[in-house]
Amino acid sequence: MEALLACLIGLMFAAALYLILSGSLVKFVFGFTLIGNAVNLLIFTAGRLHHVQPSLIPPDRTGLTHAVSNALPQALILTAIVIGFAMVTFVLVLLLRTYAHTGTLDVDEASFLNEAGEDEPEPAGQDQTVRRGPS
Amino acid sequence: MRILPALPILLPMAAALALSLMMGHQRRSHGIALAGAVLHLAVATLLLATVLKHEVVVLWVGDWLAPFGICLVADYLSAVMVLITAIIHTAVMAYARYDIDPVQVHTGFYPFMQMLTAAVCGAFLTGDLFNLYVWFEVMLIASFGLLVMGRNPGRLTGGVKYVTINLIATLFFITAIGLIYGLTGTLNMADLHAKAAGVENTALLTATAMLLMVAFGIKAALFPLFFWLPASYHTLPVSVSAFFAGMLSKVGVYALIRMFTLVFTSNIGVTHATLLVVAALTMLFGVVGAASQMEMRRILSFHIISQVGYMVLGLALFTPLALTGAIVYLIHHIVVKANLFLVSGLVRHTGGSFSLKTIGGLYKTNGLLAVGFIIPAFALAGFPPLSGFWAKLLIIKACLESQQYSLAVLSAAVGLLTVFSMIKIWSEAFWKPTPAEVNGSPIRRPLSPWMLGPVLSLSLVTVLLGLCMEPVIQFSMVAAGQLMDPQVYIRAVLGGQP
Numbered sequence: 001m002e003a004l005l006a007c008l009i010g011l012m013f014a015a016a017l018y019l020i021l022s023g024s025l026v027k028f029v030f031g032f033t034l035i036g037n038a039v040n041l042l043i044f045t046a047g048r049l050h051h052v053q054p055s056l057i058p059p060d061r062t063g064l065t066h067a068v069s070n071a072l073p074q075a076l077i078l079t080a081i082v083i084g085f086a087m088v089t090f091v092l093v094l095l096l097r098t099y100a101h102t103g104t105l106d107v108d109e110a111s112f113l114n115e116a117g118e119d120e121p122e123p124a125g126q127d128q129t130v131r132r133g134p135s
Numbered sequence: 136m137r138i139l140p141a142l143p144i145l146l147p148m149a150a151a152l153a154l155s156l157m158m159g160h161q162r163r164s165h166g167i168a169l170a171g172a173v174l175h176l177a178v179a180t181l182l183l184a185t186v187l188k189h190e191v192v193v194l195w196v197g198d199w200l201a202p203f204g205i206c207l208v209a210d211y212l213s214a215v216m217v218l219i220t221a222i223i224h225t226a227v228m229a230y231a232r233y234d235i236d237p238v239q240v241h242t243g244f245y246p247f248m249q250m251l252t253a254a255v256c257g258a259f260l261t262g263d264l265f266n267l268y269v270w271f272e273v274m275l276i277a278s279f280g281l282l283v284m285g286r287n288p289g290r291l292t293g294g295v296k297y298v299t300i301n302l303i304a305t306l307f308f309i310t311a312i313g314l315i316y317g318l319t320g321t322l323n324m325a326d327l328h329a330k331a332a333g334v335e336n337t338a339l340l341t342a343t344a345m346l347l348m349v350a351f352g353i354k355a356a357l358f359p360l361f362f363w364l365p366a367s368y369h370t371l372p373v374s375v376s377a378f379f380a381g382m383l384s385k386v387g388v389y390a391l392i393r394m395f396t397l398v399f400t401s402n403i404g405v406t407h408a409t410l411l412v413v414a415a416l417t418m419l420f421g422v423v424g425a426a427s428q429m430e431m432r433r434i435l436s437f438h439i440i441s442q443v444g445y446m447v448l449g450l451a452l453f454t455p456l457a458l459t460g461a462i463v464y465l466i467h468h469i470v471v472k473a474n475l476f477l478v479s480g481l482v483r484h485t486g487g488s489f490s491l492k493t494i495g496g497l498y499k500t501n502g503l504l505a506v507g508f509i510i511p512a513f514a515l516a517g518f519p520p521l522s523g524f525w526a527k528l529l530i531i532k533a534c535l536e537s538q539q540y541s542l543a544v545l546s547a548a549v550g551l552l553t554v555f556s557m558i559k560i561w562s563e564a565f566w567k568p569t570p571a572e573v574n575g576s577p578i579r580r581p582l583s584p585w586m587l588g589p590v591l592s593l594s595l596v597t598v599l600l601g602l603c604m605e606p607v608i609q610f611s612m613v614a615a616g617q618l619m620d621p622q623v624y625i626r627a628v629l630g631g632q633p
Binding site: 020025028032035036039042043045046047048072073076079080083086087090091094095097098101102111112114 | 265269272275276279283291292294295296298299302303305306309310312313314316317318
């Protein structure tokens with residue numbers, strides 16, 4: 001079971017990294033969601049998948065009458081899910097407003113490469129075309 | 136006062152709640168925020184005084200004993216970082232009165248700033264790795280809010296870069312947390328110290344340490360992960376950029392120092408040797424990047440990067456003297472850098488622009504501002520007797536003691552190049568005659584004491600730090616001793632009764 005999950009997590013990481021590095025910010029959001037879930041699975045697996053190690057009762061005490069699974073990773077994942085959800089929502093709104101302003105979400109476009117401050121003169125037009133490359 | 140270590144977090148949170156009920160009422164919001172900041176400063180001072188008496192102060196939240204529950208730990212390093220956060224917070228809050236426009240107040244500047252302060256203090260005080268992750272996330276969300284508030288569309292593209300790279304950093308962080316939990320079964324930092332040393336799979340542990348190094352390296356803007364910083368800081372409102380410049384990358388440095396002294400010390404040959412190379416390249420690239428810039432805040436942003444290199448160099452050398460140097464550097468740098476960003480706002484206010492090409496003659500028109508700039512600028516460059524000189528001296532001495540002669544030369548050279556940048560700002564903005572086009576429409580707005588006051592106060596702190604360096608160095612030596620030999624910290628966290 002662990003091996004299966006490990007392979008799945010690896011696959012999810014690979015797919016998510018591909019999406020994140022693709023240069024389009026919409027794909028970035030999907031990659032970010034996917035990698036977030038991969039990490040959650042990773043924490044889940046790291047907490048061991050069998051019923052032997054309760055995290056709260058020391059070995060020499062009796063507390064729980066039967067073996068239960070480790071609750072701590074589940075609590076961690078719950079927190080991470082909520083945080084991840086908030087982050088994805090924020091990023092989507094940010095990208096929406098950025099798209100309204102720049103008209104593109106391709107990070108190789110000039111509007112993302114230009115780092116001039118608000119009262120710096122815009123770099124000359126030729127500079128931007130050079131940076132944009134062959135397109 | 137068992138709850139004392141939680142107060143620097145709870146107070147700004149309460150202020151944030153109160154401020155979000157103000158519905159953007161400008162004067163009232165400013166009053167509450169400033170009162171909250173002063174109270175925060177008082178609590179932070181009290182915390183430092185308590186830590187000086189008891190060495191390490193621990194709060195087990197909900198009386199769950201470590202390593203099961205979350206604990207807040209204030210040792211020397213944490214306490215002094217919280218105090219500096221409070222100082223910068225107070226200065227920025229006073230400055231914000233005329234810097235922040237009504238639209239920004241209405242979109243939540245004050246509540247966001249309070250939450251950011253709470254999160255920064257939480258990150259400094261927590262003794263639990265997962266809790267640190269949560270504080271990083273709170274910090275991120277608050278800084279995202281500050282990054283995109285108002286109606287300035289130019290801020291969006293810088294914001295996208297900041298947001299995406301920081302999200303990646305948190306993913307690395309949480310992945311490392313999962314792996315550490317799988318390896319050791321604990322996330323309490325004090326507990327991790329012994330358990331990480333006993334891990335059999337050292338290769339995986341080192342790989343995890345590297346994951347964390349990348350995560351914190353992005354936050355701290357280390358080479359080659361620093362590109363987001365100069366791309367976004369100069370688009371922010373001045374008071375926000377001052378707080379970001381002073382505190383945010385330093386939270387990354389603090390996390391690096393904490394993790395690579397308390398937990399990951401078993402494989403120094405890989406981790407700290409990597410940090411050494413990274414620190415050297417960070418110093419070099421930061422200062423060279425600054426040389427080609429003509430926008431004041433972009434020059435300063437690149438200098439954040441090169442200065443972070445010094446601190447990480449102190450950590451990477453991993454001797455008591457080097458760590459002392461790193462801590463002195465942290466203390467000195469936060470005050471100076473936040474102050475320089477505030478000064479850039481005043482330069483813009485009187486000169487009309489951040490761009491050095493279009494301004495000039497400020498020395499003639501505004502002498503106090505010139506004083507307010509030259510003190511932090513020279514401290515940053517490392518002129519004696521200001522605080523930066525002592526910080527650089529300690530780092531260079533530590534390099535020599537560890538026989539890293541090339542790094543000592545590099546540190547001195549980077550200091551020289553910093554002088555070059557500061558003199559560039561000085562001669563362009565303050566000394567050269569005002570360019571003709573500005574003369575046509577003279578902008579001679581007087582500076583409000585609300586804006587000049589924080590700048591001059593922080594300059595005074597810098598001068599005092601430089602003149603009374605002895606106790607600061609003594610204090611930092613004790614703090615470094617606590618980091619090099621964490622037994623006191625561990626005993627306080629694991630051994631004590633609530």
